[in-house]
Structures are given as C-alpha cells and as structure tokens.
Amino acid sequence: MSNLSKVRHDMLPNLPPPASSVGVIGWMRANLFSNITNSVLTLFALYLLYILLTPTISWVFINSDWTGSSRDACTSGGACWVFVANRFDQFMYGFYPEAEIWRINLTFLLLVAQVLWLMLPNLPYKGMVAAVVLLVFPILAYFLLYGGSFGLEVVETHKWGGLSLTLVLAIVGIVAALPFGVLLALGRRSEMPIVKSFCVVYIEFWRGIPLITVLFMASVMLPLFVPEEMNFDKLLRAMIGIVMFQSAYMAEVVRGGLQAIPKGQYEAAQALGLNYWKMMVFVVLPQALKLMIPGIVNTFIALFKDTSLVLIIGLFDLLAIVQAGLTDPKWLGFSVEGYAFVAFVFWVFCFGMSKYSQHLENRFHTGHGSR
Amino acid sequence: MTTNTTNSAAARELNDELMVELRGVNKWYGQFHVLKDVNLEVRKGERIVICGPSGSGKSTTIRCINRLEEHQKGDIIVGGTTLNNDLKNIETIRREVGMVFQHFNLFPHLTVLENCCLAPIWVRKIPRKEAEAMAMKYLERVKIQDQALKFPGQLSGGQQQRVAIARSLCMNPQVMLFDEPTSALDPEMIKEVLDVMIELAQEGMTMICVTHEMGFAKTVADRVIFMDKGQIIEENDPHNFFNHPQSERTQLFLSQILQH
Numbered sequence: 001m002s003n004l005s006k007v008r009h010d011m012l013p014n015l016p017p018p019a020s021s022v023g024v025i026g027w028m029r030a031n032l033f034s035n036i037t038n039s040v041l042t043l044f045a046l047y048l049l050y051i052l053l054t055p056t057i058s059w060v061f062i063n064s065d066w067t068g069s070s071r072d073a074c075t076s077g078g079a080c081w082v083f084v085a086n087r088f089d090q091f092m093y094g095f096y097p098e099a100e101i102w103r104i105n106l107t108f109l110l111l112v113a114q115v116l117w118l119m120l121p122n123l124p125y126k127g128m129v130a131a132v133v134l135l136v137f138p139i140l141a142y143f144l145l146y147g148g149s150f151g152l153e154v155v156e157t158h159k160w161g162g163l164s165l166t167l168v169l170a171i172v173g174i175v176a177a178l179p180f181g182v183l184l185a186l187g188r189r190s191e192m193p194i195v196k197s198f199c200v201v202y203i204e205f206w207r208g209i210p211l212i213t214v215l216f217m218a219s220v221m222l223p224l225f226v227p228e229e230m231n232f233d234k235l236l237r238a239m240i241g242i243v244m245f246q247s248a249y250m251a252e253v254v255r256g257g258l259q260a261i262p263k264g265q266y267e268a269a270q271a272l273g274l275n276y277w278k279m280m281v282f283v284v285l286p287q288a289l290k291l292m293i294p295g296i297v298n299t300f301i302a303l304f305k306d307t308s309l310v311l312i313i314g315l316f317d318l319l320a321i322v323q324a325g326l327t328d329p330k331w332l333g334f335s336v337e338g339y340a341f342v343a344f345v346f347w348v349f350c351f352g353m354s355k356y357s358q359h360l361e362n363r364f365h366t367g368h369g370s371r
Numbered sequence: 372m373t374t375n376t377t378n379s380a381a382a383r384e385l386n387d388e389l390m391v392e393l394r395g396v397n398k399w400y401g402q403f404h405v406l407k408d409v410n411l412e413v414r415k416g417e418r419i420v421i422c423g424p425s426g427s428g429k430s431t432t433i434r435c436i437n438r439l440e441e442h443q444k445g446d447i448i449v450g451g452t453t454l455n456n457d458l459k460n461i462e463t464i465r466r467e468v469g470m471v472f473q474h475f476n477l478f479p480h481l482t483v484l485e486n487c488c489l490a491p492i493w494v495r496k497i498p499r500k501e502a503e504a505m506a507m508k509y510l511e512r513v514k515i516q517d518q519a520l521k522f523p524g525q526l527s528g529g530q531q532q533r534v535a536i537a538r539s540l541c542m543n544p545q546v547m548l549f550d551e552p553t554s555a556l557d558p559e560m561i562k563e564v565l566d567v568m569i570e571l572a573q574e575g576m577t578m579i580c581v582t583h584e585m586g587f588a589k590t591v592a593d594r595v596i597f598m599d600k601g602q603i604i605e606e607n608d609p610h611n612f613f614n615h616p617q618s619e620r621t622q623l624f625l626s627q628i629l630q631h
C-alpha cells in the first residue's frame with residue numbers, strides 16, 4: 001500500500017512578486033515581433049506611419065513660418081502660422097477692448113487656481129474652496145467680465161468672443177446643468193405623479209429637439225413673445241437655452257447612474273433613519289456620481305464642441321471668429337491653418353478632460369463590489 | 372458556543388414593557404397574500420428567533436417593523452408609537468430600530484468609521500468627534516477597531532457583517548432586527564458574527580432574528596417562532612420548540628433542517 005499522507009512542516013517565506021515587465025526589448029519581442037506575420041504587419045504599419053507623418057510634420061513644423069506681420073512672411077511653402085500668431089489675441093478674447101483683457105485673464109486664472117486646488121490631492125479646505133467656486137466665483141466672474149461696478153467699465157456681451165466665449169458658454173452650461181439634471185433625474189424616479197410627469201415631459205421635450213433649434217428660438221423667437229422692456233441680453237438667452245437643453249441630457253446620465261445603485265443601499269440608509277434627501281446626498285448620489293463620471297465628461301465634451309453652434313445666432317465663439325478672420329482679404333487662403341488651429345485647441349481641451357475623468361474614476365475606486 | 376450559558380426566558384426576569392407589537396398584520400403583494408394575520412408581542416430585552424421555510428414571509432414580517440415594506444391591515448406598534456404613513460413617524464421609528472441585512476449593505480464609498488458615524492451625525496445630530504469616539508467603542512466591541520479606516524470592499528464577509536452590526540448599534544437602537552445575518556457567510560465566519568450577536572443578547576438588547584442557526588436559537592432565544600405560508604404556525608420556548616414540537620409542519624421542518 002502506498003502512503004497518501006502528506007504534511008508540510010516548514011512554512012514557505014513571502015517572496016516579492018515577479019517583475020511584471022521585462023524591459024522595452026522584451027515588450028517589443030512579445031507584442032510586435034512575436035512571429036513572422038506580426039513582424040511583417042508591424043513593419044508595414046511603421047511604413048504607413050512614415051509616409052503619413054513625415055509630410056505632416058514637415059508642413060506643421062519644419063517648412064512652416066511662425067513670425068512676421070503679414071502674408072509676405074510666409075515663404076517656406078509649409079504652414080503659415082503667422083496668420084494665427086497675428087490674430088491670436090482676437091481668437092482668444094474676441095472683440096474685448098484690449099485695455100480690459102486683463103479682466104478675462106484674471107477670471108480664468110482664478111478659476112484655474114481654484115480648480116487646481118480641488119484637483120490636487122492633500123490640500124486643505126477643499127470644501128470651502130468648492131463652495132467658493134460654485135457660489136462666490138460666478139458672481140465675481142460676472143462683475144469681472146461684464147463690469148458695471150467697482151469702477152470697471154461695462155463690456156457689452158456682443159464684444160465677447162473667441163476661446164473665452166467658448167469656455168464661458170461650456171462652463172456655465174455644464175455647471176448649471178448638473179444640479180438641474182440631478183433634480184430632474186430624481187423627479188423622474190419619484191413616486192409623486194405630478195413631479196414625475198413634469199420631469200418626463202421636460203426631458204423628452206428637450207432631448208427631442210436639436211440644439212440649433214433651441215438657440216434659434218432663444219435668439220429669434222423669444223424676443224417676439226416677451227415685451228420689449230423685458231428683453232434681455234442675447235448671450236444670456238443663449239446660455240439659458242443651452243442650460244435647459246443640457247439639463248435634459250444630464251438628467252439621463254444621472255438616471256443611468258442612479259439605476260446602478262443596488263436596492264440594499266437605499267434600504268440600509270432608510271433603516272438607519274436617514275430621510276430621502278440625506279439618503280440621496282450621503283449614500284446614493286456619491287456612489288452614482290462615480291458611475292456617472294464617464295457620462296458627464298462625455299456630455300461635457302459634446303457640449304464643448306456644440307457651443308460652436310452659437311455662431312448661427314451671431315455670437316463669435318472660437319470657430320466663428322477664426323472663420324471671420326479667414327474672410328479678411330489680407331489673409332485669404334489660410335483656411336487650412338485656421339481650421340487646424342481650431343481643431344488643435346478643441347482637441348487639447350477635450351483630451352485633457354477625458355484623461356482627467358479616467359484619473360478621477362481610479363481615485364474613487366474603493367475596493368471591489370458595490371455592496 | 373459561549374462559556375456561560377445564557378438563561379432562557381423561564382429563568383430570566385422579563386420586563387413587562389412591550390417593545391414591538393404586531394396586531395393582526397396582513398400584507399399582500401398584488402394578489403398574493405404574503406402575511407396572514409400575524410400577531411407578535413416582543414417585550415423589552417426579549418430575544419426572538421423566527422425560522423421557517425423559504426418564502427414563508429419571515430423577511431417580510433421584520434421588514435414591516437421598520438417600514439421597509441408597507442403592511443395593508445393591522446397595527447404595528449414600536450416602543451409605544453404606532454406606525455403610520457407619516458414620514459416623521461416612520462423616521463422616529465427607524466431611529467429606534469436597527470437592522471442587519473443578509474448582504475451587509477455597507478456603504479462602499481465610505482470607510483468603516485464613516486459608515487458608523489453617518490447616521491449618528493446626520494440623524495441624531497451628534498458632534499463628529501463624539502460620534503467617532505462612540506463608533507470606535509462599538510467597533511472595538513465587535514473586535515474590528517484596527518480596520519476602522521479601511522473601505523468595506525477591503526474586508527472579509529464576516530468582518531463586513533460585524534461592521535454592519537456596529538453601524539446599527541451606533542444609533543443606540545432599542546430593538547435590533549437581523550435578517551439571516553450569517554447565511555451569506557462561509558462557515559468559519561459565521562461563528563465570529565454569532566459570537567457578537569450572543570454578546571449583544573447577553574447585554575440585554577431586544578432582538579428579533581430571522582436565522583437558521585439553530586444552535587444560536589437554543590442558546591440565546593427566549594422564544595422561537597415558526598412561520599409557514601405567511602402565518603405563525605407555532606411559538607414556544609427553545610427547549611419545548613426543539614424537543615416537543617406540536618405542529619406537524621414544525622416537526623417536518625425541524626427534521627429537515629436538523630438532518631445535516
């Protein structure tokens with residue numbers, strides 16, 4: 001008879017985990033050149049990249065002109081960035097009076113400083129800074145950008161334009177839409193029939209019409225219906241239109257997040273005696289928000305690009321102002337550079353947001369499971 | 372299970388004060404009659420174990436007590452307050468009734484300590500410092516104080532359930548409801564949770580436990596209640612319940628459950 005009994009007397013020591021990567025060469029061997037077919041495909045892809053990228057790089061960087069003051073400076077045959085460089089201020093600030101441009105810079109500098117404060121981990125007073133950003137800063141930004149008090153000269157909104165206008169529209173659109181979206185989503189899930197039907201009708205109405213129609217209505221139709229003296233600023237009307245439109249989309253993103261929260265979370269919160277709003281604020285929404293980040297960023301990116309539509313109601317966002325610059329007889333024929341610049345600026349912002357949202361998702365990850 | 376055996380109802384002086392009272396409670400899910408005329412009186416400090424086959428309405432019964440489910444007929448009285456549709460009334464009752472769920476239902480986005488402090492701070496309005504000190508006291512009692520700053524996702528099932536018990540205790544409830552607190556756990560974790568529950572029982576907490584842990588019922592229960600098809604079939608003290616079951620259905624159930 002054989003002996004089946006086995007006993008371990010000495011326990012094994014803890015070892016460090018094996019190195020996960022074996023260097024660049026090892027990675028390349030494993031992923032790019034693992035067999036002949038892969039090697040051929042890799043080489044072919046490299047060749048394709050070569051024939052596509054070299055002319056582009058040469059057009060953008062090597063054979064391009066960067067300095068000068070008129071089209072005569074563009075002699076190298078590549079891109080003529082002189083056009084963009086000369087009109088750069090206008091692309092950023094629109095027709096804002098030059099002497100007042102510091103106000104725009106200050107506003108955005110303040111915003112960036114506050115947002116950075118919130119983004120960087122381990123800084124104190126985050127709650128206070130967040131409250132300032134949401135409650136104090138908008139008022140401050142209004143007085144800085146529009147003026148009219150504290151000795152600041154009024155700058156009418158039809159002089160606003162360029163990237164700063166795009167940013168104002170997008171930021172106001174998303175920041176104001178989020179709370180409305182949350183309320184609409186909660187309303188849509190509510191058991192009170194009136195609240196529920198109001199929210200459903202609102203959401204379905206605004207989701208069913210294109211943004212361009214909303215903007216037209218806000219700028220052309222609204223003045224026809226409201227009395228002359230109640231008529232208000234065109235930019236403000238566009239903003240209200242965008243916020244209403246955006247809230248409907250945001251509501252659906254929020255609803256998606258809410259639906260993913262297990263019933264047990266609601267029950268545990270209720271069993272502890274939390275009322276509806278406390279349960280939502282402390283238990284449900286924080287978890288749902290984490291799930292909503294990709295959706296929120298997605299809608300924000302879409303809105304950021306959609307702000308270009310305000311050009312049809314005569315507001316000059318980044319795209320519109322570059323297009324206007326292209327029709328200047330002195331600079332005819334530089335549309336490729338103009339559009340490339342617009343695309344690049346939009347891309348930088350959108351890519352940045354997308355990256356940050358991935359970072360946020362990782363940071364909110366608190367172990368597995370949601371129970 | 373414990374060193375000193377807990378004295379059962381016969382030996383213990385029980386307070387006459389009623390803590391929870393169900394009078395002719397009926398409930399329907401659509402056409403389906405889940406609870407049929409359930410009557411139950413639980414005195415202060417009493418430990419009740421409810422058992423019965425799956426789908427017999429045990430969960431539904433205890434979930435009616437803190438209004439996670441709404442009953443349609445009959446009265447439920449908790450600590451002298453009759454449950455009605457008024458939100459204030461429901462919240463008052465929920466403050467006094469703790470509940471532990473089968474699947475723990477900890478808040479995954481909060482640390483263990485924050486899980487425990489949330490309700491004391493926002494419902495009982497206790498200052499954060501005090502709430503944290505109290506939470507640490509209860510976490511110590513369930514022997515999990517060194518995990519206070521971890522997130523629930525980083526704990527084992529048994530540890531999570533002990534946190535859930537501590538979280539309920541932080542509200543200083545007068546009654547604790549347990550809905551199969553050990554049935555989602557591996558055998559070796561069951562004991563650590565039961566030990567906590569036994570200790571709680573010995574300290575005089577009023578408890579209503581839905582459980583199939585018959586060992587627990589024998590050691591701590593003052594009364595065992597057997598439910599089937601939405602009705603209370605039999606109730607008795609543990610000794611008589613297990614040794615001399617009256618109803619045929621109880622005998623069948625016990626023979627099935629005690630076989631393995």
Ligand SMILES: Nc1ncnc2c1ncn2[C@@H]1O[C@H](COP(=O)(O)OP(=O)(O)OP(=O)(O)O)[C@@H](O)[C@H]1O
Pocket residue numbers: 400403405423424425426427428429430431432
């Ligand atoms: N929301 C609901 N809608 C309809 N029927 C339900 C609902 N919840 C429970 N039921 C039914 O009510 C009955 C009692 O359910 P309950 O959860 O109280 O049983 P239980 O005794 O706790 O069973 P278990 O031991 O499986 O937990 C079951 O037949 C179940 O199918």
Ligand SMILES: [Mg+2]
Pocket residue numbers: 429430431550551
């Ligand atoms: Mg159950």
